[in-house]
Amino acid sequence: MYPPLNLPQFDLKLEGDKIWDVLRKKYLLCTPEEWVRQNFIQYLIQHKNYPQGRMVSEYTVDYNGLKKRCDIAIFNEELGVDVIVECKAPNVALTEDTFYQIAKYTSTLRAPILILTNGLEHYCGFVDLNKKELRFLKEIPDVAALKELLNPS
Structure with a gap:
């Protein structure tokens, strides 16, 4: 019923047309984007x-006076956001414009890692906030790699 994704398979709780959100602790309508989000949350927890x-899903961001939401935000020990994830439905092409959608949240949240996924393709960028540069990474860092990336020796 739900399309296979370019992610490991997870045992997600489905009830009719609803899917369990482990972060919000409630069932949500399982839209194609929600299917990607819930699978990606499990990928981040179980594999990374x-x-x-x-982790917080649907995290509200105040961007130029507008209330926006990023799909997933991952906080550090100091309660700053280290990672922002934007999920799209599998049929949505990932373009420069869709990556820009999450890049603009960095000005508010100062998150150095940006991930864009439609469940089939995944892009990860590292924003050097001091140099104001964006560098794409070959893979999504796990927690240990993230700490090394943010705190190089």
């Missing part, structure tokens, strides 16, 4: 070792 307790 991000703590579920530091």
